[in-house]
Amino acid sequence: MTEGLRERKKLATRQALHLAALQLVAERGLDAVSVDDIAERAQVSSRTFFNYFPSKVDAVVGLDPTTPFQVSSDFSARPATESPVQALRAVQRARAQEMAEEEELWPLRMTVIDAHPSLVQRLIAAFGEAELALAEAIAERTGTRVGVDVYPTLLAAVQGCAMRISLQRWVATDFTASLPDLVDEAWDALAAGLPAPPRAAT
Amino acid sequence: MTEGLRERKKLATRQALHLAALQLVAERGLDAVSVDDIAERAQVSSRTFFNYFPSKVDAVVGLDPTTPFQVSSDFSARPATESPVQALRAVQRARAQEMAEEEELWPLRMTVIDAHPSLVQRLIAAFGEAELALAEAIAERTGTRVGVDVYPTLLAAVQGCAMRISLQRWVATDFTASLPDLVDEAWDALAAGLPAPPRAAT
DNA sequence: GCGGAATGTTGCACGCTCTGCAAGTTTGCA
DNA sequence: TGCAAACTTGCAGAGCGTGCAACATTCCGC
Missing domain, CATH: 1.10.10.60 (Homeodomain-like)
Incomplete structure (x- = not known):
């Protein structure tokens, strides 16, 4: 076996x-x-x-060194009809689902990481390692060029932000929120161009 | 004196x-x-x-520890008529202008930093230190709540990405590009919701 | 099973990072 | 001028991380 x-x-x-x-x-x-x-x-x-x-x-962070690169290969595997933003949202949703299912591991992991800046830094760095690979995949799909156009590089970086903030909020809710939903919320805001949200009627 | x-x-x-x-x-x-x-x-x-x-x-990075917090106070000082995205773009443009004017320091600094992942990491961490303060300023301006709404936290994080990618591209062009222009390009893409750019006619 | 090749574990030595402490020195100020 | 505050320095020490060489274990063909 x-x-x-x-x-x-x-x-x-x-x-x-x-x-x-x-x-x-x-x-x-x-x-x-x-x-x-x-x-x-x-x-x-x-x-x-x-x-x-x-x-x-x-x-402490304990990530498999190949994990970050999963994102770029998952992205490439998404149907070409999707826009890059749609594809990344789908990839992150799936990833979020997996994390949320490991109920023992990820909450403990994230609680510990969130409490220590140097661990957060390491987690961000892990995302960063795969950023170039993802940027290349995005460039491939959109006909843009890494190193010339903003688009692929920026989107690859912003994607990391989206995941980071979603995880941070997951911790903040003490894991009561649905991580895939948090991911969706972040992408809704990004896809809309980060407009100031309407003020809630008080 | x-x-x-x-x-x-x-x-x-x-x-x-x-x-x-x-x-x-x-x-x-x-x-x-x-x-x-x-x-x-x-x-x-x-x-x-x-x-x-x-x-x-x-x-090596050599940043004054108060520098990151400049962003959030500059942001708060922008006219309330601007949207958060407009205000952040303006703040970053101004900051970019200052950096570009220190022609001796910043290019050397960024060249060295860009060549070493651990230095890049440290620079990102420096942005991160002020992220909470900025998120609070954004929340203040938009009537949202840090720790509840995505908006302030996400925008504060994305803003760091925008600056980071702009700096990275500045290095990549060997400092021939205008840093404020690179900042603008990034914000154009963000404000539009990161749509796939139109394919250049070949 | 057996024996050699490949792989993994361990101890040791070493250089570097960073901190606390207790001098000694320089600057500020009345 | 002289005291107090602030800065510099050396020393000692704990911890990190790596190269090396010896030892133990697993693998695999026979």
């Missing part, structure tokens, strides 16, 4: 390290947790920790 | 450290420059370095 003992052990160790990091930081805060602490709880040496994650913050 | 010898010396030291950091990183790359190197070139002890900047990357 799974591809060999070795692969399974590696995955287990990785998850153990991520979970340990997450729990410890939730308990004590980022600064009060050392790499040694995390390694100890995950039952490996601190040297081994660095075989899995390049830094403490990476272990 | 300037307020005392002490203040002037502090400012001079700060600028010396920033310039030293910038030049050294431009010459050798970020990883090949240590805090000791920077301190030595600026003629202070490495301990003193940390009295001015909390880390190496901060010294």
Whole structure:
């Protein structure tokens, strides 16, 4: 079934390290947790920790390095009849759905991340890594050129903002809101050109 | 004129450290420059370095910690007849103008930053610091509520994107483009709701 | 099963980052 | 001129992150 003992052990160790990091930081805060602490709880040496994650913050955030690039390949897989904005909204909705379904993992993850600026920064950086790839996919679809036109680069960047703000609001509602709905709200505002919302009658 | 010898010396030291950091990183790359190197070139002890900047990357980026908050106060100072998007565009245009006028500093700064992901990350984080303050100012102006409505938070975040992408494109054109014009281009796309641009007739 | 190749784990040594503390020095001000 | 406040510096120390070499485990063909 799974591809060999070795692969399974590696995955287990990785998850153990991520979970340990997450729990410890939730308990004590980022600064009060050392790499040694995390390694100890995950039952490996601190040297081994660095075989899995390049830094403490990476272990806490715990994203698979390939995850960010999923967005650009998902985008390319959307029907060509959709506008870029429609396609990105759909991609993010789907992603949001997946996150919301992992009820154990993502809320804990986001709670911890949201409480520490350096973790938020790392999460944003993770989005940023795939920005060029996504910009190229957008350029491809729209006949624009990365490095010449604003459009692909800007849209790729704004897409990251939309997801970030949606996640932030999800945390703020204590995960009572529907993440896909929050994503939709953000894209509604973006697609409309960010007009000042009508003032609610009081 | 300037307020005392002490203040002037502090400012001079700060600028010396920033310039030293910038030049050294431009010459050798970020990883090949240590805090000791920077301190030595600026003629202070490495301990003193940390009295001015909390880390190496901060010294290279070299932003005054109050700078990011300028955006939100400038925004609040714009006439209330402008829409939030119009006001932010105007604020950024003005800021872009100032940057472009410091012909010695900003191009070098941006060249160095653009070449190192961790510096880009730090610059983005600097924008992020003021995001809450800006969101509150936007909420104030539009009668929305931070933490409830998407609008203020999203717009504050997107504004950072617009500036970031404009700067990135400025670097990409080797500073031949007009930064205020690049800012305008970004806001044109945003205000229109990010529609796919018409394909150029070939 | 067996043995060698590939892969993973660990300890060690090292350089760098950043902080607190306790001098010593310079500036501000009456 | 002299005291108080502020700045600089060296030192000690904890933690991060990496290269290296030895050891252990898994894989795979036979």
